[in-house]
Amino acid sequence: MDEPRITQVLRETDPGSGERVLVAVMNNPRDLTIARELGWYRIPVNRAPKRVGADYLAFYFTGAFPEGDRHRVVFYAPVRAYRLATRAELLPADSGHPRAQERYFKVEIGPLQRLEHPIPSRSLRRITFIPTTLQRLLDAQEIQDLWERGRHRDKRWSARY
Numbered sequence: 075m076d077e078p079r080i081t082q083v084l085r086e087t088d089p090g091s092g093e094r095v096l097v098a099v100m101n102n103p104r105d106l107t108i109a110r111e112l113g114w115y116r117i118p119v120n121r122a123p124k125r126v127g128a129d130y131l132a133f134y135f136t137g138a139f140p141e142g143d144r145h146r147v148v149f150y151a152p153v154r155a156y157r158l159a160t161r162a163e164l165l166p167a168d169s170g171h172p173r174a175q176e177r178y179f180k181v182e183i184g185p186l187q188r189l190e191h192p193i194p195s196r197s198l199r200r201i202t203f204i205p206t207t208l209q210r211l212l213d214a215q216e217i218q219d220l221w222e223r224g225r226h227r228d229k230r231w232s233a234r235y
Contacts, residue, residue: 095211096128097147097204097220102138109133109151110186116164116178123203128153131183132211134201147193147220150211151183193217 098117100106109115115131132150135143162174195201195217206220214220 092129093208094128095130095132095150095206095208096123096126097132097134097201097206097211099136099201099203100133100139101136106133106135106139106149109149109183113154113183113185114164115181115183116159116161117181118173119158119177119179121202122179123205125205126179126203127156128205130208130211131181132189132206134195134204134217143192145195147189147211147214147217149186149188151186153181154184155182156180157182191215193220 098115100109100115105115115133117126130150130152132147134147135145137144157180158177159180160175161171161178162169164178164180165171168174189211193211193214193216197218201217204217204220206222210220
C-alpha cells in the first residue's frame with residue numbers, strides 16, 4: 075500500500091454510513107484476547123485490502139480456535155480509529171520477530187459483540203478479507219452470503235474507497 079493511501083486511511087474522520095464491515099481473519103486466540111481486553115486488532119499494511127476503512131470489523135476464526143468457533147465469523151466490533159505502528163510497537167514481547175519492523179494498521183475497536191448466529195464457512199476456502207455491509211453480516215447464513223453479488227458494487231463501499 076502506497077504512502078498516500080496509508081495517509082488517507084489514517085486521516086479518515088468521517089465515520090461513513092455506519093454500515094461498512096470488514097471481515098478479517100483471526101489466526102490465533104492471542105489476537106482475540108488482545109481485541110477483547112485491549113481493544114485493537116492489527117492488519118499488516120502490505121497485506122491490507124484496498125478498502126480497509128470500515129465502520130465495523132468482524133472476525134473469521136481459523137482452525138486455531140475451539141471446535142464450536144473455528145471456520146466461522148463469531149464476533150464483530152465498531153471501529154473507533156486507525157493508527158500506524160510497527161509490529162514491535164504493538165507487540166513488544168515479539169520484538170525479535172522477523173516482521174518486527176513492518177508497519178501495521180492498528181485498528182482500535184469498541185467492545186466485541188457476538189453474532190446471534192455465527193456465520194460458518196461450509197466450503198472452508200481460504201479467506202483473508204471480505205468487505206461487506208452490516209446488513210449482510212447480520213443476515214448471512216453462510217460465509218458466501220457476505221460477498222457482493224453481481225457487477226454493481228455497494229455504494230457505501232465504493233463512494234470514497
